[in-house]
Amino acid sequence: MRNAFADELTKLGNEDPRVVMLSGDIGNRLFDKFRAAHESRFLNCGVAEQNMMGVAAGMAMSGLRPIAYTITPFITSRCFEQIRVDVCYQEAPVIIVAVGAGMSYAGLGPTHHSCEDIAILRSLPNMKVVCPADAWEVRAAMRAALKQDNPVYIRMGKKGEPVVHAGIPADFAIGKAITVEEGVDVCLLSTGNMLPEVMHTAKLLRDQGITARVVSFHTVKPLDEACLAEAFSRFKLVATIEEHSLIGGLGAAVSEWLIDGEVKISKFLRFGTPDAFFRLSGEQEYAREQLGLGAEHMAQKIKAALA
Amino acid sequence: MNVQAAKANLDVKSLEDAARRLRGKVIEMSHAAGSAHLGSSLSCCDIVAAAYWHVLHIDPKQPKDELRDRFILSKGHAATTIYSALAFRSFYPESLLETYTKDGGKLAEHPPANSLPGVEAATGSLGHGLPIGNGMALAGRIKGQKYRVYALMSDGECNEGSVWEAAMFAAAQNLENLCVIIDYNKWQATARSNETLALAPLREKWEAFGWDAVEVDGHDIGAVAALMANVPNGSGKPVAIVAHTVKGKGVSFMEDDNNWHYRAPTAEEVVISHKELGLA
Ligand SMILES: Cc1ncc(C[n+]2csc(CCOP(=O)(O)OP(=O)(O)O)c2C)c(N)n1
Numbered sequence A: 001m002r003n004a005f006a007d008e009l010t011k012l013g014n015e016d017p018r019v020v021m022l023s024g025d026i027g028n029r030l031f032d033k034f035r036a037a038h039e040s041r042f043l044n045c046g047v048a049e050q051n052m053m054g055v056a057a058g059m060a061m062s063g064l065r066p067i068a069y070t071i072t073p074f075i076t077s078r079c080f081e082q083i084r085v086d087v088c089y090q091e092a093p094v095i096i097v098a099v100g101a102g103m104s105y106a107g108l109g110p111t112h113h114s115c116e117d118i119a120i121l122r123s124l125p126n127m128k129v130v131c132p133a134d135a136w137e138v139r140a141a142m143r144a145a146l147k148q149d150n151p152v153y154i155r156m157g158k159k160g161e162p163v164v165h166a167g168i169p170a171d172f173a174i175g176k177a178i179t180v181e182e183g184v185d186v187c188l189l190s191t192g193n194m195l196p197e198v199m200h201t202a203k204l205l206r207d208q209g210i211t212a213r214v215v216s217f218h219t220v221k222p223l224d225e226a227c228l229a230e231a232f233s234r235f236k237l238v239a240t241i242e243e244h245s246l247i248g249g250l251g252a253a254v255s256e257w258l259i260d261g262e263v264k265i266s267k268f269l270r271f272g273t274p275d276a277f278f279r280l281s282g283e284q285e286y287a288r289e290q291l292g293l294g295a296e297h298m299a300q301k302i303k304a305a306l307a
Numbered sequence B: 001m002n003v004q005a006a007k008a009n010l011d012v013k014s015l016e017d018a019a020r021r022l023r024g025k026v027i028e029m030s031h032a033a034g035s036a037h038l039g040s041s042l043s044c045c046d047i048v049a050a051a052y053w054h055v056l057h058i059d060p061k062q063p064k065d066e067l068r069d070r071f072i073l074s075k076g077h078a079a080t081t082i083y084s085a086l087a088f089r090s091f092y093p094e095s096l097l098e099t100y101t102k103d104g105g106k107l108a109e110h111p112p113a114n115s116l117p118g119v120e121a122a123t124g125s126l127g128h129g130l131p132i133g134n135g136m137a138l139a140g141r142i143k144g145q146k147y148r149v150y151a152l153m154s155d156g157e158c159n160e161g162s163v164w165e166a167a168m169f170a171a172a173q174n175l176e177n178l179c180v181i182i183d184y185n186k187w188q189a190t191a192r193s194n195e196t197l198a199l200a201p202l203r204e205k206w207e208a209f210g211w212d213a214v215e216v217d218g219h220d221i222g223a224v225a226a227l228m229a230n231v232p233n234g235s236g237k238p239v240a241i242v243a244h245t246v247k248g249k250g251v252s253f254m255e256d257d258n259n260w261h262y263r264a265p266t267a268e269e270v271v272i273s274h275k276e277l278g279l280a
């Protein structure tokens, strides 16, 4: 996702003179092309995320379209007050791009994990929360974000994840989920970098005669209510899947929507990380298994819920 | 303080040996795990060796002794340095180092909270160590305990506003038992530190913030040890040691080459490095 981001950024920089790139001293050489083309519109803001977010707000308030970028916890929780007041309250159209969603950087330890960012960002008025599923959705999300006049948060994984789409999804829109696979027994609403794992889960289920509708539910705020209403009316089991805490993430957002609405609740499962820091070393795949986010485990639980 | 005279009373040779051993080990660990930040670890091996082999009053058998000196690796991305130092100083068996980054282990790429003897604070998000150090130093004062608190920071880390909030706080509180060491290697993750933010003049900044600040060659291990040991130093102020260092220090082809912020060495490069360090 990271390389697609840098590549799309260069294109957007060529097309739109308002685009400015702010990086928090990460992404060695990643932005070389953008810098070569637009030296004055690239700023390495250093290891100073609060200032970077304030700078982004100021630029956005002055007619530019800044993209502020660094590792997920540092571009969200570290500068949360700046996001709340300078960006959201003042409706400054800053695009916040995070790298390392969820357990992408499992090996770096809990300081670099991020299973709270969806929860805190979606609590902010005026903020849109977009979690692209693959490199193509990253490109689409950036283009869509640039068309907004409000803040957008884009939550990326790392680099080298499998791609799901064949190109930029033509019908991509913020707040509109994408069905990537049809099925009749269960509806799997996946957000962000979990989609390849969820496709795997669907395959394991198919092998056992259960077919799943798989949805890339890339926007957690605003929710695609039409998609949800349809899913809950048609399927006897709906599940949300995210590499994020069960507190405050997509599953929580959907639960809130269910309780607030008039919808008949079908059976509902939420897959996410527990209310605990993940303290073991090891990479993302291992972490997912330990956290109950591995395809095998999810397929088993879904099958049991349908029984 | 007369640093030269203080150095004369120090076994500099054994400190240098310890630093060399640390360097050899962090290179091995980075290779085995394919992990980043090797240049950052090599940059501070002399400072860490001075701390753990000379300065700190610590007892590996009682890692939680209330009266121990505290050492916070605020630049947590140099975790391999402190993991190795604690193993070599017998806080845990050296074999534990082999579990670094392995599935289900305790040694992730940044120091963990409350699970590894001798690790005083979970770090990895830059700019947290000094505020925590302030709290520990104040706790000592409030409880009438005379332990000292050391925080090792990096120069890029000094970009963070929290560092300067903490600096002003420590000076206001006259935390003379607190010492910060800055591993001033002139590089941060993606650029020269002085081309990123206006860090220089760094010693003068700490002085202006109310600290007793000195500059030293951060690879003159005797001088570093003497300065660190001399805390509190009678000035009544917290002590800042601005240590001029070289990122990747000790291996010719890693020195001052910031590719080693991200790169891990090949098996062959490990052999060459060990040879250069005189460990082969
Ligand atoms: C709050 C925060 N932002 C960003 C990072 C990512 N990061 C890790 S090391 C580093 C900079 C390294 O430069 P420096 O602080 O000078 O340490 P050195 O490696 O030179 O010792 C950055 C930006 C981080 N760990 N914490």
Ligand SMILES: [Mg+2]
Pocket: B154, B155, B156, B183, B184, B185, B186, B187, B188, B193
């Ligand atoms: Mg540095």
